[in-house]
Amino acid sequence: MKIIVVGAGILGVSVTRSLAMAGAEVTVLDRWATGGGTTASTFAWVNANRKPGAEYFRLNTEGMSEHSRLAGVLPGPQAFRRSGSLHLADGLDEPDLTLNVERLRASGYPARWVGRDEARRLAGDVRIPAATTAIAHFPSEGHVLPGVLLDNLVADARRHGATLGVGEAVGVEDVTGGAVVTLADGTRHRADRVVLATGRWTRALAAGSGYDVPMTTEVRTGSSIVGLLGFVRSPAVDLRCVVHSRRLNLRPDGDGRSVVQALDLNRRVDPSAGASRAIAAEVEARFAELVDVPGPAEIDLRVSVRSMPADGMTMAGPVSDGSNIHVLVTHSGITLGPLLGRLVATELVTGTPDGSLDTFRPTRFAGPRPPAGELRGPARLGEQ
Structure with missing residues (x-):
């Protein structure tokens, strides 16, 4: 054939x-x-x-x-990492996160509550925001390079x-x-x-x-399929799992690099012009808040368009x-x-x-x- x-x-x-x-x-x-x-x-x-x-x-x-199956048979460097993910909820997000955890548990999906100290050990160089009121860990999840x-x-x-x-x-x-x-x-x-x-x-x-x-398919400012990703060149971060918080999400990208996204900023992105300097500065500030590593952030921002x-x-x-x-x-x-x-x-x-x-x-x-x-x-x- x-x-x-x-x-x-x-x-x-x-x-x-x-x-x-x-x-x-x-x-x-x-x-x-x-x-x-x-x-x-x-x-x-x-x-x-x-x-x-x-x-x-x-x-x-x-x-x-x-x-997981493919990782055991596919030749080449390991691309899939079963790192788990952490969701850091504040008072506004906690009720919705609680419902989600309950729903997933009822379906047999691994989900558990963890405290700040354990979350920090799981995440690596991440500060747990002071406003965090609940932290959920999803150990079976992961990420790929x-x-x-x-x-x-x-x-x-x-x-x-x-x-x-x-x-x-x-x-x-x-x-x-x-x-x-x-x-x-x-x-x-x-x-x-x-x-x-x-x-x-x-x-x-x-x-x-x-x-x-x-x-x-409409690619415009405010469209549901338009998003923004930041690829962090420096500083190097010991990020051990995927982290979601209200202001910024983090994903390891190998060799100390990381990928970031701020969902609430997506609707402000002009896909024809890319991220404005104001958006870039906001992403850098949020990264500095969440990551416990000194030094200015160097982040390459890229507009993403989802297939939907x-x-x-x-x-x-x-x-x-x-x-x-x-x-x-x-x-x-x-x-x-x-x-x-x-x-x-x-x-x-x-x-x-x-x-x-x-x-x-x-x-x-x-x-x-x-x-x-x-x-x-x-x-x-x-x-x-």
Whole structure:
């Protein structure tokens, strides 16, 4: 079976590797180098913490397990770290955090309350804010180093015979017995199946070819899909787990580096201009407040744009009944990438649908739909 995967982010590379391992003749195409899209600007927290709905929660818990399994077999430096996460709540956040902990515990998800001293030992060079009234620890969660994970997946995909190519897909169409991808230079590539793993660009690519893939795509100030990440070059921080607080979230990034985000600042970001000096100064000040390391902060700020299906849920499957074109899009790309890659590859090679993905088929949007309002962006403690 010959398959073309369009998009070389975490989803595209994951499904490419799994397809190659299953014996398919697979080529992945991207306009940039691997990981040049959404994967390059992700907080990379592996979790099922605030995943609405039983099926989506289950899928994310399985995604967490898949990272642990993959870490044991994937060659290269370790990319997944089961570091756990801490949520530091103040008086405003505590009631909501308490409800979340109770809900997760009822589902069998590891969650416990810890005191300040234990939280400090778990976190490393982090000051527990004076306003903190409750601290929850989620020990089964973790994070990945996205660049390392992508490099490892690409190397393993190539080792199993996958081909990586550079090319901008501008069209895709069903043909008898297969599908065709058209590139910007006019080249047409035919395959038995095509997988669109093109993140936030999926809707436009599919629409140009007559397919409806409902997504939230408006990139503007205040949009729910626009966010901001800070990549801390210095000072070096002994950060041992993912930390969430009202004013700033922290994630280890290897070798003393860290990644930060301030959810309440997202709505002020102009995606066309990037972060203003005022926003940059605010991020630096919050970092200095939360991290117990001397020295001025050097933080590179990067605007991130999330891949968001219209209802917030993953899409995995053919664009329409009987189509040879499959879509793979999710908001939880880092947590779900390896799992979805394996499940979708198995479906394509065997021709047998996986029941665990039934809830997430793109065809759920078929037929008349009421106008959908824009999804709310992440704002509460522990949201992404």
